[in-house]
Amino acid sequence: MKDPSEQLSTKRVLVSLIKSIDAYNSLLKDHHRRVTAFAYQLGAEYGLPYKRLSKLVIAASIHDIGAIYVAERDELTQIDVVNPEPHEINGARILSGIPTFEDIRAVIRHHHVRYEDTQRGRVNPSDVPEACWFLHLADRIDIYTHHFTDSPDPKEALRQEIRSRFGKDFLPELKGAFERATESAQFWYNAEELSFQELLLSAVDTEMRERGPTDLESVALLFGRIVDSKSHWTLTHSQSVGAVAERIAQFMGFPEKTRIKLRIAGYLHDIGKIAVPSEILEKPGPLDGDELRKMQEHALISALILSGSDELAEIGRWAGSHHERRDRTGYPLKCGLDQFESEIDILAYADVFTALLEARPYREPLPAEEAMTILKSMCPAKLSQDVFNVISDHFFELQPILNDENEWDPASAMYL
Ligand SMILES: [Fe+2]
Ligand SMILES: [Fe+2]
Ligand SMILES: [Fe+2]
Secondary structure, eight states, rough: OOOOOHHHHHHHHHHHHHHHHHHHHHHSSHHHOOOOOHHHHHHHHHHHHHHHHHHHHHHTTTTTTTTTHHHHHHTTTSSSSSSOHHHHHHHHHTTTTTTHHHHHHHHTTTTTTOHHHTTTTTTTGGSSSSHHHHHHEEEEEEEEHHTSSTTSSHHHHHHHHTTTBBTTOOOGGGHHHHHHHHHHHHHHHHHHSSSSHHHHHHHEEEHHHOOOOOOOOHHHHHHHHHHHHTTTTTTTHHHHHHHHHHHHHHHHTOHHHHHHHHHHHHHHHTGGGHHHGGHHHHHSOOOHHHHHHHHHHHHHHHHHHTTTSGGHHHHHHHHHHHOTTTSSSSSSSOOOOGOOOOOHHHHHHHHHHHHHHSSSTTTTTOOOHHHHHHHHTTTTTOOOOHHHHHHHHHHHHHHHHHHHHHHHHHTOOOOO
16 A cells, blocks of 8 residues: 555544544543643653654554553552553553554553663663653653642642652653743643644654555554453454455455455444443443443444544444344444445444354353354344355355464563
8 A cells, every 4th residue: 555645544544543542532531632742742842853753642642552441540540550561561462563553562562661660670771662751751740630630739749749750750861851841831731732633643644654654454453453452352353353354255256445445344343342441341241221322332433433534434334334233123323224235234244253253251152053043043134145145155264264363362472
């Protein structure tokens, strides 16, 4: 994908998805946006050249993608974070193998490292990229803001607290930039007013020029992983749905362009789950009424998030309909036969196929025969007979795809 217009649209999609992840984040809403604004200003004040500043901006904009549980959010919002590693490792894992984010991955992996730990041999300083120091400081500025609201002069109290931590938590060389930047009212004003969109577009542009073009598929895969990591039962779900949907489309003779779009739709179909608390996604038993309503909202939110970029209009329509059924028993819109495109049948069947063959908190993966019985019972009333026939004819070619996708070993920490 070296076509400049495709690159432009990939950039726009990337920026739009980063913004959505922040806006819908059920754990730390708006945190990524504010930390990005703080990090950018600190980096600029220090005099970082633009290329290095761009890396910092991108890392800041997604730095907590590895935080999953409410308990983690509670810990991350404390003055002293006792155990930040799980969300750093998880964030780095999500970014692994995606070329454009290779450098960013190392920043996410160590974004809470304390300066003291690099001095006392607990962390090797050469493992900690420069951007980590700016990001850690920016992150704490945002968190501390909430801790000093009752003080007579909250900004000064915050500055005092942070000042006392240079040489312990923070890199001493950043003290001057911190003092200069934070004494101006503009610094705090900009945290709300700087355009997240513009900062990101320009940083992504610089990064792509530096590291080479990125394709839409890699971007979609990244966001699919962010969602999948919200529950350890679904660590490769979206990745598998994308691969299965593409393969079904191939068996059905669809052109390559459509097949790739279906793969992307598979990666992104559950992106709305970013707004569903992990406790609901992980609940081992049946969901109560309210939980079920929240869970089902994810399809609508997927459609909403993907409608944020023109480039994804068609993909978003399919993705947002993956729980619709031809007999209007699905959700969110209960749309009927007249609105069914065959891509929706393929994606919906790929989703059910994958889910049945994956483990869930309440059951093991189903045996092939049992899965086939359930898939068969869905057609022709709920989903297309033609798609079912393809799955039935090629079941044993489709099934191994799930294991292939699992080869991206989510539990492995060897690349960290
Ligand atoms: Fe963090
Ligand atoms: Fe953070
Ligand atoms: Fe779903």
